[in-house]
Amino acid sequence: MSVLIVGSTALDSIKTPKKENPRLLGGSASHAAAAASFFGPVQLVGVVGDDFPKRYLQLYQRRHIDLEGLQILPGKTFHWSGEYEANMNNRRTLLTELGVFETFNPTLPARYQAAEYVLLANIAPSLQHHVLDQVKSPKFVVADTMDLWLNIALPDLLKLIKRVDGFVLNDSEAHQLTKEDNVFCALKKLHKLGPKYVIIKQGSHGSILSGPDGPFLCPAYPLRQLQDPTGAGDSFVGAIMGYLAAKRGSLDANLRRAMVYGSVVASFCCEGFGLQRTARLTRAQIEKRVKELEKLTRF
């Protein structure tokens, strides 16, 4: 089964205390699509300018990502630039050039409208709505977001949350949205906003899934060195959706393992700038880390 993924497709200029890398392939949809592609077919919905490097289109193609939904328009590709502090947790945005993204009107190719697994990766909630409107009978819809939309598009986001099966956010966004310090209290309030499944990301501390089967505490894969955490959250949710779409059996039976795969793919993402490490990743390397996580958590 294919996963339909909409989100940003961007050029990221990323600065860490150790290195600076200009105009990497980035964006929530790029990271999520690459991560999902290790498990099965992916349909990408996004927009880039005519400055978008050919090698990045080739990177998508090497991951067998369906690009019929990727618009290439005259103008500049969305460009984001950010800088990380030494702890690699805090980052500040240096520059945001929307380019062709400013007028992005995602129209689904006819083939995409039959999608059953839909990932509304981080992008303006209005665009997430617009894509979801075009999907005929989705089976499992998950939305990711970021603090920006909580700040400038909260009503749209709250409407969206009511329409999705799963909602993904990080712990500080959960706190911002619910005013709860305690993550389990926050989860309770988040379910009341609509979604059956809520996933709270906690960076190097792992993540928590909350659903009908009760909570699942998902470990993060232990990394000694992070190169660049940009896109880790997108990779996480991309891998989850890719795994679920590829797997037979009930959703509830597969969801915990999907989280672990998400955690592992996200760990690889952090080991290179942009998509550099993910682009070289193999399914065997993913399986190896999943086995390691089993060993790391067994008691």
Add this chain to the structure above:
Amino acid sequence: MSVLIVGSTALDSIKTPKKENPRLLGGSASHAAAAASFFGPVQLVGVVGDDFPKRYLQLYQRRHIDLEGLQILPGKTFHWSGEYEANMNNRRTLLTELGVFETFNPTLPARYQAAEYVLLANIAPSLQHHVLDQVKSPKFVVADTMDLWLNIALPDLLKLIKRVDGFVLNDSEAHQLTKEDNVFCALKKLHKLGPKYVIIKQGSHGSILSGPDGPFLCPAYPLRQLQDPTGAGDSFVGAIMGYLAAKRGSLDANLRRAMVYGSVVASFCCEGFGLQRTARLTRAQIEKRVKELEKLTRF
């Protein structure tokens, strides 16, 4: 098998945003001994003044804690007073009155000198050394500590770490001691200081055991509401040692499960002020949460 526990035996006056509780039973040895007592016999080494409430001696006795090593001296019991911020993580010390603790000279009763499992709970490293000197042939020695000793008694602490099998500290202390932001890099450096086993506590994010069998990521039991986290770390390590001393089989085979029991007993500690919740705790309640943690982490 008995566990020998030395540490502070104190009166704690604790203030949280919701409540204020004066002169509760506290101290690292009190919390650790109570936690260990759910698994088997405990020998306590400590000192209190003649103002020490009889009801607190009775509390120790109800937990079947051996008090031959508890000195009752003329003078005041060690009194600590602290205040927690709303997030229940940051706390500040309002007052420290050492009382009889100032001249504490822990002398082990003859029976105690044969102890095999020794917990040097949080107390001045010089006293931890002094107790360890008197144990004839310990089988498994674990030391806990706090930032205060890193600040004012580092040479003593470093000497102690070389003498123990296991060393327990929290993530900020690990950072302070190793200058490493990354917890897995910190663990590597901590092993170089001597101990075969290192445990890093991460509060609500759980804990990490590092030993010959590789790391173990131990979950924290999810709590919606904390009353008072004072003594949670002491309860954690106390339960670990109690479980290990009571359990047959190899240490490495039992250590991961011991951590999970530690995590569970610590969770109960946080649900009441001082030892209030722990004093009412039953082994059946502990087992129930261990099973829940199994369910919460299974994938």
